[in-house]
Amino acid sequence: MVFHYPNGRKYHEKCSTENVKKQLPTKSSYSNRGMTLEEDLNETNKYYRIHNIAVIHKKPTPIQIVNVDYQSRSTAVIKEAYFRQASTTDYNGVCNGKYIDFEAKETKSTTSFPLKNFHEHQIEHMKKIVEQNGITFVILRFARTDEIFLLEGKVLFHYWERMIEGGRKSIKKEEIIQHGFPIPYGLHPRIDYIRKIQELNLL
Template sequence: MMIRYPNGKLYAPAQKEIPKPEIKQRKKDISFSNRGKTLEDEINETNAFYLQRNIANIHKKPVPIQIVKVEYPSRSAAVIREAYFRTPSTTDYNGVWNGYYLDFEAKETQNKTSFPLNNIHAHQVEHMKAVLLQKGIAFFIIRFAVLDRYFITPLTVIEEAWQLMTSGGRKSIPLKVFEAHAVEIKAGYQPRIDYLQAVKKFIANV
């Protein structure tokens, strides 16, 4: 299916790198049943856990798409061949927890030493700044897939790196910055990615 942005530019989803198989066999752990799942899958499972237990009400935002070309290869099937995003996407998830409005973006990288900033768009940063202005909580969940490490990252960390990039600085954020300024959480079983524990720390430090 062909999808275009509102300005007509062709949408090209990021190509995921396939990690090389490990020769050394690792001991079985709680992550075994989650192999092959994306960060989005893990967050969706976590959100379902929160919702079922009345902890929080957080969902993935739907992306509005305008369909412009449909083909009907058979009477019982329709295939979308071309579509446009009606508006630029903002962030992946939003919702409420304990009276707080949460708005966040989820990103993952195969890079072991840094996070490429080309994974983030300017309008997403601006949207999250507007959320903070209204006393909401905005952050990123960054996963270093090969390392299996998760960092709940305040917008301020991403924004500072973004400003440096636009003024000619480096185009990625080193892993050591996340280690120093983000909250690292360990993947668990239920919930899989308990990011609310990091949100509690953000609130405590305000």
């Protein structure tokens, strides 16, 4: 199946393959239970909703189907589709009357987090959230070491501007440790980012 971005550029199969691999279960342990970051966050958000802590949802990505193979009604296959609009961030919702909007990213690097994982329109979107006194941040996962950090939007903006000005194209792990906040894995909820932003007095 072929996907296209709003500008018509093809969504590369390499990216699609990596996303499929992320969804495949692996051997689980307490710290790495074979769950993707997205699955962990979805379970966390479900826990928040059930316990009336917050109402946070993953944003759907609208697509427009342009080519379907109708060999039969029961075996119709989508052959080509377009993303209707550029995505902003992954999750949004409300907690204690405060708007929350955040992005979740993973990397296989053990030393830095590539800024190419973000897009300019996402950064601009997050800046507008800050202008409206909303809460915005990114949740970063180092997949190989299974470490998760929360990095406030204003900190991400600093490193983004550094890149734009010709600096590093990634955030060193040491910088994330210094300016970010680790989120330990739990059972219920799995990634308790609400507690972390409460500890930071953002709520």
